[in-house]
Amino acid sequence: MEGRRVRIGARKSELxxxxxxxxxxxxxxxxxxxxxxxxxxxxxxxxxxxxxxxxIGGKGLFTARLETALEAxxxxxAVHSLxxxxxxxxxGFTLGCVPAREDPRDVLLGPEGPTTPGDLPPEAVVGxxxxxxxxxxxxxxxxxxxxxxxxxxxxxxxxxxxxRVDALLLAGAGLLRLGLLExxxxxxxxxxxxxxxxxxGALALxxxxxxxxxxERIADLQDLAARAAVEAERxxxxxxEGGCQVPVGALARPDGDRGLRLDAIVLAEDGSRWLRASGxxxxxxxxxxxxxxxxxxxxxxxxxLLSVHASP
Numbered sequence: 161m162e163g164r165r166v167r168i169g170a171r172k173s174e175l176x177x178x179x180x181x182x183x184x185x186x187x188x189x190x191x192x193x194x195x196x197x198x199x200x201x202x203x204x205x206x207x208x209x210x211x212x213x214x215x216i217g218g219k220g221l222f223t224a225r226l227e228t229a230l231e232a233x234x235x236x237x238a239v240h241s242l243x244x245x246x247x248x249x250x251x252g253f254t255l256g257c258v259p260a261r262e263d264p265r266d267v268l269l270g271p272e273g274p275t276t277p278g279d280l281p282p283e284a285v286v287g288x289x290x291x292x293x294x295x296x297x298x299x300x301x302x303x304x305x306x307x308x309x310x311x312x313x314x315x316x317x318x319x320x321x322x323x324r325v326d327a328l329l330l331a332g333a334g335l336l337r338l339g340l341l342e343x344x345x346x347x348x349x350x351x352x353x354x355x356x357x358x359x360x361g362a363l364a365l366x367x368x369x370x371x372x373x374x375x376e377r378i379a380d381l382q383d384l385a386a387r388a389a390v391e392a393e394r395x396x397x398x399x400x401e402g403g404c405q406v407p408v409g410a411l412a413r414p415d416g417d418r419g420l421r422l423d424a425i426v427l428a429e430d431g432s433r434w435l436r437a438s439g440x441x442x443x444x445x446x447x448x449x450x451x452x453x454x455x456x457x458x459x460x461x462x463x464x465l466l467s468v469h470a471s472p
Contacts, residue, residue: 165195166374169226169235172200173312175334179363180239182337183381186259190380199235201225223366227253230367236374237367242359242390243331245366247398257365257378261386262333264361264411265348266293267341270327271320274347277301280327287316287325291429295407296354297329298431313338333361352423352438355409358393362386385414388443392422395450400426400457406466412449415440422453426462435462 166187170180177200184196203225223245226238231252242258249255268275268286277300280286286297287309294306307325309316313334320328332348335341365381367374389412396410407427415421420443427434437456441449454462 167197167235169199169229169238178337183239186381237365240364242362242364243357245364247394254369256367256375257382258387259363259381260383261362264356265332267330267332267347274345284326286327288329292407292409293329295427295431351411355411355425358397358410359390362390388446392446392450395447396454399451399454422449424453426465
């Protein structure tokens, strides 16, 4: 690292910029003498907007370009939405830090603001490109239809207001970070009845394994509770061998003084079948908890649901 300088890489989208600037400000507060610069990059996932993510490769589309810059030394750390980060990182990289987590819940957003699945009109068209959100909505409201919709948050909201869909399913964290939703407005889809994507609402600070200086600096931003929660969720996803191509929801939350509770669901794409499982463990055993809950799901036949969605 050149002197007291840190270069942060992130995508060019409005939300990615807000997230990276938040990290930059946190680093400046922790290390007042540090010069922090953000570097904005376009990823393959940003460039291809006319097809659903599962058709074009899934999670790595948002991270590969940033990892190339990390490997070359052009940036010192990359800021991702953690749900976009593959569960297995290339050998030279590590998940160096998970800062405090924003609200992980999904939100159903209508033209007039947050709403609920029960308040949607008959045969409503709901915009989302997430198989998990599609399946959970179909399980609750079989009459509703879903329409694949991509683009940044602002683009999706504009498309809804143009009448292309009646409502949107979105991550509440993005709306909160962009100032498009007040916590008091409600509209959050409550777990465990509705479960978010593993890692949703959390940020991932990825860096090179051999960059001890950057790892030491970002350690001040680590949130131990958030780290334990996402480790449980990611271990579950890794054991299921799932990704954004399959309808898997999971959320880990504090349980008692030092405990952790993990709730998970695997669904058929049409929402007609699903399996749920949950478990508790000490926070220090987060990875084991995720693997254990995934194992229960697999023992009960989750692999048969997942095989329907497997990539060819």
